[in-house]
Amino acid sequence: MTSSVHQAREALGHRLRDIRRDAGLNGQQLAQLAGWHSSKVSKIEYGKQTPSEDDIHTWCRHTGATDQVRDLVATMRHIEAMYVEWRRTLGTGTRRRQRVSHDLEAQTRLMRWYEPLLVPGILHTVEYATAVMRRVIDFYQIHDDLDAGVAARMERQQILYRGDHRFHFIIAEQALCTIVGDADVMTGQFDRLLAVMSLPRIHLGIIPARAAYRVPTNQFIMYDDRMVHVETISAEVTISQPREIALYVKAFAELNRQAVHGPAARALVTGALHDLHANGGQPKRPWT
Numbered sequence: 478m479t480s481s482v483h484q485a486r487e488a489l490g491h492r493l494r495d496i497r498r499d500a501g502l503n504g505q506q507l508a509q510l511a512g513w514h515s516s517k518v519s520k521i522e523y524g525k526q527t528p529s530e531d532d533i534h535t536w537c538r539h540t541g542a543t544d545q546v547r548d549l550v551a552t553m554r555h556i557e558a559m560y561v562e563w564r565r566t567l568g569t570g571t572r573r574r575q576r577v578s579h580d581l582e583a584q585t586r587l588m589r590w591y592e593p594l595l596v597p598g599i600l601h602t603v604e605y606a607t608a609v610m611r612r613v614i615d616f617y618q619i620h621d622d623l624d625a626g627v628a629a630r631m632e633r634q635q636i637l638y639r640g641d642h643r644f645h646f647i648i649a650e651q652a653l654c655t656i657v658g659d660a661d662v663m664t665g666q667f668d669r670l671l672a673v674m675s676l677p678r679i680h681l682g683i684i685p686a687r688a689a690y691r692v693p694t695n696q697f698i699m700y701d702d703r704m705v706h707v708e709t710i711s712a713e714v715t716i717s718q719p720r721e722i723a724l725y726v727k728a729f730a731e732l733n734r735q736a737v738h739g740p741a742a743r744a745l746v747t748g749a750l751h752d753l754h755a756n757g758g759q760p761k762r763p764w765t
Contacts, residue, residue, distance in 0.1 A: 484718065485556045487524035492549065493536055494522040500540035510539040527556055570619060571610050571626030579633045581700060586642060589699040589729050593649040595657065596666055599633055600646070600673055605666040606630045608658035637676065644679045647732050650686040653749040660753055667750040674743060682736030683745050692731040699725055 497507055497518070504518035511517075520526040528536065533549045536542075582588060582599070590597045596605065606627045614621050636642055656663060674681050698706045705716040705725045716722060737745065 482556060482714070483524055485552075486527055489528070489549070489552050489556065490522040490524045492552075493528070493533075496536070496540050496542045496545065497522075500542070502540065507536070507539060511535045528553060570622030571613065572622050572629045575626055575629035575633060579629070579636075581704075582633060582636050582642070583640075585700040587645070587699075587701055588642070589645045589647075591647045591694065591697055591729060591732055592652055593694065593696060594655055595652055596648065596670065597646050598630060599637070599644075600669060601630060602662070602665045602669045603627060603631060604662045605657050605669075608662055637673065637679065642678065645682075645729075645733075646679070647682045647684065647729070647736050649684045650745060653683070653745065654686075663753055664750065667746055667753070670746050671743060674746075680738070681742055682733055682738045683742045684732060684736045685745070688735045691735060692728045694728060694732065697725055697728075699729065702726065 497504070502510075504522070505515055507513075508515045508518050517526070521528050521532070530550050530553065533553060534546055537546045537549070578598075590599075595609065598606070598609075601609065607623065610623055610626050610630070613619075614623060614626075637644065653667070657666070670681070673679050696708050699722070700706070702722060703717070705722055707714045707716065716725070736742070
């Protein structure tokens with residue numbers, strides 16, 4: 478669980494604790510009135526457990542604070558939205574998740590995206606996207622809507638050519654070495670990268686394999702300065718606290734300083750393309 482989620486839980490717990498205290502009740506008394514285990518009140522108040530909507534209604538009923546139910550429930554739902562398991566997000570397949578990304582991207586002027594392992598999704602070719610999403614479907618054992626999911630991902634790419642949106646992508650050189658599909662798929666994806674690098678609203682940087690370690694990183698996408706999405710193995714985390722967003726802004730700036738751009742970035746892509754064919758469909762390892 479991320480610090481954003483934990484801090485939000487703690488903040489909600491503190492509000493509920495103040496409501497209890499204002500009602501003149503201690504934790505054990507509230508638990509008895511609600512019919513709960515004696516430890517439940519303290520777990521909620523210390524942010525160790527997110528209360529359900531029923532919990533909030535019960536809490537407010539016994540503390541005479543029913544006028545605060547609506548706001549507290551809204552806060553609780555926001556916390557739930559910050560951390561969403563992939564099984565829940567992808568429960569009906571991949572297409573719905575692509576539509577969510579489409580809507581979010583449409584509301585964003587500047588998207589900053591860092592990928593350490595793969596090419597960013599919005600830059601995929603059909604073949605590359607098909608191979609990636611096939612693995613996602615198989616790994617999470619979700620509903621197989623591969624064709625619809627890929628089509629929705631391709632629709633997202635229209636934003637690269639319309640409106641006043643700007644895109645800054647940084648990828649690690651490893652993304653050029655990770656085999657997705659086969660040599661033909663990789664060849665098409667490299668050609669795609671070279672093509673989008675010429676678009677005026679796209680800035681693409683590549684961090685060389687031998688770059689020094691400078692900043693803690695993980696995959697992340699920044700939507701202006703208002704939101705960050707981080708994809709973990711088990712869930713997608715939404716970060717909205719300004720203090721944490723500032724850390725991602727700082728990390729992205731440091732990654733950008735380490736990355737090469739323009740002709741140097743193109744040289745890495747063309748070099749990977751050359752190595753792919755020179756080595757029988759396998760990219761040259763960055764350390765060789």
